[in-house]
Amino acid sequence: MAHSPPIPPSAAAVPPLRTIPGSYGWPVVGPIADRLNYFWFRGPEKFFRKRMEKYKSPVFRTNVPPTFPFFAGVNPNVVMVLDCKSYAHLFDTEIADKKDTLLGDFMPSVGFNGDLRMCAYQDVLEPKHAQIKKFIMAILKRGTKVWTTELKVNLDEMWTTLETDISSKGSATLFSPLQHCLLKLLLKSYVGADVSETAPDLAKSGPTIINTWFALQVRPTIAINVIQPLEEIFVHSFRYPSFLARPGYNKLANFIKTQGHDVVQLGVTEYGLTEEEAIHNLLFVLAFNSFEGFTLFIPKLLTRLLSDSTLQEKLRVEARQNGGTELTFTSFKQMPLIQSFVYETLRLEPPVPTQFARARKDFTLSSSEASYKVKKGELLCGYQPLVMRDPTIFDDPESFKPDRFLGEKGAELLNYLYWSNGPETGSASHSNKQCAGKEYVTVTGSLFVAHLLRRYDSISGEGSTIKAVEKAK
Numbered sequence: 202m203a204h205s206p207p208i209p210p211s212a213a214a215v216p217p218l219r220t221i222p223g224s225y226g227w228p229v230v231g232p233i234a235d236r237l238n239y240f241w242f243r244g245p246e247k248f249f250r251k252r253m254e255k256y257k258s259p260v261f262r263t264n265v266p267p268t269f270p271f272f273a274g275v276n277p278n279v280v281m282v283l284d285c286k287s288y289a290h291l292f293d294t295e296i297a298d299k300k301d302t303l304l305g306d307f308m309p310s311v312g313f314n315g316d317l318r319m320c321a322y323q324d325v326l327e328p329k330h331a332q333i334k335k336f337i338m339a340i341l342k343r344g345t346k347v348w349t350t351e352l353k354v355n356l357d358e359m360w361t362t363l364e365t366d367i368s369s370k371g372s373a374t375l376f377s378p379l380q381h382c383l384l385k386l387l388l389k390s391y392v393g394a395d396v397s398e399t400a401p402d403l404a405k406s407g408p409t410i411i412n413t414w415f416a417l418q419v420r421p422t423i424a425i426n427v428i429q430p431l432e433e434i435f436v437h438s439f440r441y442p443s444f445l446a447r448p449g450y451n452k453l454a455n456f457i458k459t460q461g462h463d464v465v466q467l468g469v470t471e472y473g474l475t476e477e478e479a480i481h482n483l484l485f486v487l488a489f490n491s492f493e494g495f496t497l498f499i500p501k502l503l504t505r506l507l508s509d510s511t512l513q514e515k516l517r518v519e520a521r522q523n524g525g526t527e528l529t530f531t532s533f534k535q536m537p538l539i540q541s542f543v544y545e546t547l548r549l550e551p552p553v554p555t556q557f558a559r560a561r562k563d564f565t566l567s568s569s570e571a572s573y574k575v576k577k578g579e580l581l582c583g584y585q586p587l588v589m590r591d592p593t594i595f596d597d598p599e600s601f602k603p604d605r606f607l608g609e610k611g612a613e614l615l616n617y618l619y620w621s622n623g624p625e626t627g628s629a630s631h632s633n634k635q636c637a638g639k640e641y642v643t644v645t646g647s648l649f650v651a652h653l654l655r656r657y658d659s660i661s662g663e664g665s666t667i668k669a670v671e672k673a674k
């Protein structure tokens with residue numbers, strides 16, 4: 202079992218015992234009312250914030266979607282943990298059972314993943330979890346050799362496409378060029394294959410295939426802001442069948458099977474996986490964790506840069522003075538302000554906002570103010586955007602402070618930066634559930650920022666739409 206992560210200083214004494222406030226409401230009616238508030242009337246953040254204020258507690262009972270009428274068997278009841286101290290229980294493998302809790306009590310059909318339960322759905326006590334996680338970490342290590350060079354080549358290509366779009370249309374949107382860049386980077390680094398050369402059709406259609414496959418799995422749990430009540434009726438009311446994604450998914454799985462022979466065999470011979478387990482887990486990590494993770498995260502960095510030209514200039518100076526001539530894995534450490542900017546973006550806009558775990562046994566859960574009895578089998582739910590604004594840990598928590606994580610105080614705060622399902626100071630291992638790609642995410646985010654600031658003397662726009670770029674002279 203892994204050690205528990207550091208807990209906030211105020212945790213030294215056990216705070217007074219309190220009954221968990223909140224209720225699940227009337228059967229059927231309570232969960233439906235909560236679902237409508239969550240998706241329609243308030244949105245997740247306001248939904249949780251209002252309750253936290255109502256109960257004057259970061260720990261309370263509520264329902265989270267998906268719920269009735271067509272999700273029979275899915276129990277929406279959760280105990281929310283919304284400050285740093287209570288949320289940290291989710292990382293304690295003595296208490297937190299993560300079996301099939303990636304999306305709460307709801308789990309998409311295993312038909313999406315070759316009829317197998319992927320690593321992210323397995324608890325640390327399941328022997329397969331350690332085998333697969335070690336395999337994934339070995340794939341990443343192998344890919345390190347090419348990661349930064351491939352990243353640079355593909356980012357250059359992506360920016361050239363964006364520049365062409367700006368000259369022809371007056372503006373360009375990051376989304377599609379970024380996804381093509383990511384697909385090529387990930388297939389080269391994890392599978393060792395150049396998809397543009399070996400399967401040009403797949404290079405073109407890959408992003409749409411992955412987006413469709415991903416959306417069909419997660420949509421019942423995520424707001425997409427189309428016109429209501431259409432979203433509630435058509436998007437949040439039923440499970441999507443996996444056959445809808447299968448033709449595209451099979452193309453990607455076959456690509457890995459034929460082009461990734463060496464890496465698949467590594468899984469079989471070194472980690473005791475079957476060929477099918479190696480292929481489907483590799484595809485899940487590539488498509489679900491990495492491709493969709495970076496698709497959510499990288500645009501947030503760009504949006505922050507576009508929104509503040511003074512900050513952009515400050516970071517540009519650092520990117521040009523530090524980090525070496527070629528950007529590498531170690532450049533990250535030589536650009537502390539960019540590093541801190543990346544951490545602050547992850548703090549305020551964690552790309553995977555919600556985490557769950559089931560109580561393995563009866564235990565006492567502590568928040569910064571009180572302690573609560575939790576029963577074995579109850580589902581804990583953390584919502585990071587609020588946890589990462591815990592005023593007992595972060596000064597002026599609502600403000601974006603790009604230099605927050607600098608210096609000794611900043612280093613201490615990294616103990617409470619939880620975007621990766623564990624503290625930023627922790628490390629992923631086969632005996633915990635921390636994100637296997639944690640280091641790659643922060644390094645890649647920093648290199649994305651440094652690369653663009655070195656390439657352009659100025660870049661302007663809004664959100665992830667770029668209106669003008671001025672190339673470095």
Ligand code: HEM
Nearest residue numbers: 320321490491494495498552553556621622634636637638
């Ligand atoms: C911005 C990108 C990413 C974000 C925000 C992110 C975030 C997370 C989070 C929050 C979890 C925990 C989920 C849970 O249990 O509730 C997780 C798990 C995981 N992530 Fe990432 N991740 C990202 C990229 C990656 C990459 C590049 C990899 C590549 C290896 C990766 C591999 C994994 C794996 C294998 C797990 C499951 C760990 C386990 O079961 O022990 N992730 N990630």
